[in-house]
Amino acid sequence: MKPITLTINGETIRATVPPRLHLADFLRDQCGLTGTHLGCEHGVCGACTIRLDGAIVRSCLVLAVQADDTIIETIEGVTDSGEARALQAAFAARNALQCGYCTPGMVITALDFLATAPDPCDRSAIRAHLSGNYCRCTGYEAIIDAIAMVGGQ
Amino acid sequence: MKSAAFDYVRAGSVAEAIARLAADPFGTKLLAGGQSLLPALNLRLSAPALLVDIARLPELAGITLTGTTLRIGAGCTHASLLTAPEIARHAPLIAEALAHVAHPAIRSRGTLGGSLANADPAAELPAVMLALDATMIIEGPSGTRHIKATDFFTGMFETALAADEILIALEIPIRTQRSGFAELARRHGDYAIIGLAATxxxxxxxxxxxxxxxxxxxxxxxxxxxxxxxxxHERIAAACTALAQDLPAHDDPEASASMRLHLARVLLRRVITPWINPSIRTPITA
Structure with a gap:
């Protein structure tokens, strides 16, 4: 077991974790932050995407011990802060989710796109940025509509 | 799936990491970005006894320009290289290729050294290092050695690295040259069916x-x-013909050998043909 200290959604968390525990399981099982979803658990589906020190990462491909002394933001954090409010409203307005399993990862990735893209309405750039996030319900068009809608605001 | 249990230590220096490797070379794995290692652990394709975390070592960080050489720390993440002005200026081929490597959330963690040491046959960066005539800087118990990229990649997931050595940096000669990159993959970010990095x-x-x-x-x-x-155009056609002698006949579920050869010729024409017109794609200057 290893001691770690990290900041999660603005709160300092101290915990002791086994080295093999990945960050997604740590967030879900030890912190109760179940908005981070686990789909494939080997870095393919994007459902577990979170922010680590400001950059989006797959939380299934980061060990909790590697996240020692980092700043983590999850879907709960960007929801509570209001940062994701416009995107969440747009996802609802455009029917950009059905089962909702991929949605937390989609929203975190879309926030990253909107913060970094030179043209936040460029649909092909949105597609490229979301290429690592799988959705098995919507066919993606509605998700791209929602992100472009917020990009144009 | 969950990985098997292992121990974990964050190395304080390259020397410490080498000592850890030397103590148990086959039970120990280096962990940098972890974007290939963690899937392998989660799928239980790999089950080391100890992970030595080298991701935060300052000795593996940074890009330095010395005379006519660009030195890139093995620990540089793909995301950092995509936005580095030195890469854009002196080795744009790296950034061009990195746009095809996985996805933003992978590129923020994955490292150049990790990708090269992993030596996936379908990975972009080993080919980029061959095209750029890079030299690998390697440290081990008996000191530092330099290996050309052409001698580094020895087989599928195999390199010239010994079990107790660490790839610490790459050196790329800065030359006046053109460069280009293209790959064909079924989906953006997937491993390629065939790809080309050229200078x-x-x-x-x-x-x-x-x-x-x-x-x-x-x-x-x-x-x-x-x-x-x-x-x-005649010389490009001759090169496309000669390509049949270069590429091994490689069949897999993605593509037959003949389809691969066809696609390789498509990529060769796509990358090289614009260079016929000297006004297009001005070469970078040393």
């Missing part, structure tokens, strides 16, 4: 194909058929 100086062309065999490789005969001096 051309006044006296040599380097055509590095990947995903066409067990390891990225230079197509020597095709490059020879291109020759030197002004390019023209």
């Amino acid at each position: 051309m100086t006044a006296d040599a062309t380097r055509l590095a194909f990947f995903a066409g065999g067990p390891t990225a490789q230079l197509a020597q005969r095709a490059a020879g058929a291109l020759g030197t001096g002004p390019l023209n």
